[in-house]
Amino acid sequence: MNANTTETSTTLHSNRARGAAHLWSKTLIPTTREAPAEAESPSHIWLVRAGYIRRVGSGIYNYLPLAWRSLQKITQIIREEMNAAGASEMLMPALEPIELFKDTKRDIDYGDLLFKSIDRHGRAAALAPTHEEVITNLIHNTINSYKQLPLSLYQIQTKFRDEFRPRAGLLRCREFIMKDAYSFHLNIEGDGGLNEVYDAMYQAYCNIFARCGLDYSVVEAEAGPIGGSASHEFMVNCDSGEDTILRCPESGYAANVEKCEIGKRSASFEGEPSQELEKIHTPNLPGIDMVAEFLKTQPAAMLKTIVFQTTTDDAEPSWVLAVVRGDHEVNEGKVKDALQGQSITLADEKLAKQAGFTIGYVSPCAIKALGSRLNIRVLVDHDAAQGERAWATGADEKDHHVTGFNWKRELGNLLNDNASITIAEIRNAQAGDPSPRVDGQTLAQSKGIEVGHIFKLGSKYSDAMGLSIADHTQQRQSVVMGCYGIGVSRTLAACVEMSHDDFGIIMPPAIAPYLVLITIMKPDQENQMDAALKLASKLASIGIDVLIDDRKERPGVKFKDGDLVGIPIRLTIGDKALDQNCVEFKKRDEPGKGDLVPINEVAIRCQSILT
RNA sequence: CGGGGUGUAGCGCAGCUUGGUUAGCGCGUCUGACUGGGGGUCAGAAGGUCGGAGGUUCGAAUCCUCUCACCCCGACCA
Known part of the structure; x- marks a missing residue:
């Protein structure tokens, strides 16, 4: 009995049209010529213009039929x-009771990211x-x-x-x-x-x-x-x-x-000074690029020192100076790893200044000046730990930088004290860095x-x-x-975002709202409308979703809209093609006007696109 | 949250500096005609709490105060 029922319903199902055959005029596809001013990214612009989405509030959207x-x-x-x-x-x-988040402390960790609500009994819940x-x-x-x-x-x-x-x-x-x-x-x-x-x-x-x-x-x-x-x-x-x-x-x-990760890089503090350490007045120069320009050098020839503090609860914090090349970026996670997972955070500017750091002009030498008083560790990235180079860096004095910085001359014996100064991987990788997997290979970048x-x-x-x-x-x-x-x-x-051109969206067949768009040149002409409906129901019967553009619009409008919404296949039904028992078959991702295909071959051709 | 910016018709914008009757323009919409294979042409029409509140003034889209909403750049995330 059960088996029978199943069989019957299977049969019924397979006899039924499985794909959709919808009329453009009977659904909601509000295409627009212009995008709202608020839209800037391509996916936003095209999804709105093609009538896929409409904004309800900030970060809240209607998903329209497409x-x-x-x-x-x-x-x-x-x-x-x-x-x-x-x-x-x-x-x-x-909707979740807020208590559920208490055990994992995510009511706090998630913070304001959590949408909260209070019900009529005063109970808190989160979305x-x-x-x-x-x-x-x-x-x-x-x-x-x-x-x-x-x-x-x-x-x-x-x-x-x-x-x-x-x-x-x-x-x-x-x-x-x-x-x-x-x-x-x-x-x-x-x-x-x-x-x-x-x-x-x-x-x-x-x-x-x-x-x-x-x-x-x-x-x-x-x-x-x-x-x-x-x-x-x-x-x-x-x-x-x-x-x-x-x-x-x-x-x-x-x-x-x-x-x-970044592959092997050589690093050494060894190297004799090649020039004098010179202090230079560098007022009103926000950013390392401007300082470099002023000093007539490159950011890559400078040392950048970022001050972190440990996040111990009550005791006096200890300080961590992360030194990287001026064109590199410190990676907080890697700094943490280099400290065996010790919890750190970017130093509070006020606290750091009180402790004696000249924020904005800190150099590795800060450990010399403040190290006796404070608990300071210096982590130096490999590319910054190059002893033979003369570096430009901060002077640990407001509005001043130095040139000619030499690791050995400036830091001396401290360099031998691993507890104070350590070479470690503490920066973001970037294109051109050595591969961590293959010696001699370099990393390439993409988005x-x-x-x-x-x-x-x-x-x-x-x-x-x-x-x-x-x-x-x-x-x-x-x-x-x-x-x-x-x-x-x-x-x-x-x-x-990945798949569009100057005319609109180009949907991959597997996730396109419809696989086929039938554009009728003259919808008020009975033979064209008939042909479209017949073809649509045939395609639907083999599981292909079809949208029929039956609107009484000029052809140009329909073609533009068709490109906009990005349906993979466009079948155009007009007198010329119909006289030869054909339709025009055009793929969205191919230029030109497509080619004539006999109506009875259309289904097979459409199906081949799907697989 | 820090920085920058915008709110005027369904959409895109002008007008605001220097207040003055009926707030304009383009697109879209509606009606009609001519059209008819890549957003066509002509004629006509409808459509507005100028984001909101308060204030200054004889008079506010315009000046002042407050407020709300939205967008962009930064730190986090699917």
Whole structure:
């Protein structure tokens, strides 16, 4: 009986038209000739102009029919791949009691990013920015044997983050659609361990972004508490992206600029002075570039000294001077690593000045002057630790710099004291730096937009929320977790950012709102309208989504709008083609007017585009 | 949050410095005609709390005070 029912419904289903065949005049596609003044980034401009989205408030958007259809296609691909990776879909609430965030202290850590609300009883709740707490709590209450692990769950849902500065349309919203998945394990290694599922998710993500038709990169991100490469970011490659990716062309190593390691570099404080140390008056010169220009040198010939302080609670802070070349940037995370994870922060300007640092004009010599009184460590980047060079740097005196700085002459014996002065990797990598993987190879730089991030969480949340479970030897163990996110609405924006031209969006077939746009030259002419409807229903019957532009507009308007919305295939129905039983077949990403294709061959040709 | 900027018709803007009747222009919209393969032409029309509140003034889009909203650049994130 059951089997029969299933069979019947399957049959019914396969007989039914599976694709959509919609009329432009009966849906909402408000294209515009001009973009609103507020839109600057390409994806924002085109999504608004093509009638995909409209702004409701800052960082809050309506997804109009075209956008929603695309988003549905993206989420469908995500669902298929997540299910294939063994994850089960569920749905958690967007509204969460604030207490849930107390255990993990994220009510504080997240700070103002958390949307908070008070209900009529005075109870505080938050609009969920993510769901680690809710799901950890759920697992805590529902899993009571190690035999139920591993377990992977996911949801696709609206998230809320009260961003300081929402921007670029769908790229950074305060309300956005996200797929978030969480996995729970007893072990890291081995069968059913975190690593196994992490690898499966990694593969699923590759499948997802490839199927969406996106040009993407997988990039190593900050290593988690477990160590190793415990986190990866998935970036859509595009020049307008905000994230900088560095990669070794030979080994394939790729990483976010903040996390990228730098290969071997030689460094030595040895070297005789080649010129006198000269103090120069340099007033009113904000920024190292202007100072360099004034001193008739380059930022690369200067030393930049950034003052950090340790964040110990009550005791007097100790100070860390991070010295890099003037054209390089100090990386706080790497400074922290160089100090064995000691917690530091950029020095408070007032405190630092009180302590004696001439902020803005600090040089490594500050340790000579202040070292007897204060607890100071100096970390010097390899490229700054070049003893044979004569450097320009601050003079530790307001409005003054020095030239001719020589490490050995200026710092002398202090250089031998490893507790005081250490050479360490403390700066951001940049293009041209040596590859950390292949000797002699250099890093190349590109830009991207982060659309996915997978992470080995370890037991951070389970420990904070008391989620542990007894293994087969009755030993209680912390549950190990992984989490895996995809910015769904951002993916749509990133796609447009990556794929557009001067006329509008160019949608990849897999996530286009419709695969085919039928443009009718004369919709009030019955034979043209008939041909369009007939063709549309045929295409729909084999699962192809079709939009029919039946508007009584001039051809130019329809062609322009067609290019704008970016549907991959345009079929133009006009008298000339119809006389030969043909339609004009044109792909959005190809120039020209397309070519004549017999109507009965159109379906096959459309299908071939999809695969 | 720090810095910069903008609010005038559905969209893009002018007008504000130096206050003066009925607030303009382009696009879009509506009506009609001619058109008809890349945002066509002509004629006509509709459409405005000038972001809001208060003040100065005989009189405010314009000057003053407060306020709200939005955007851009910086630090974080899917």
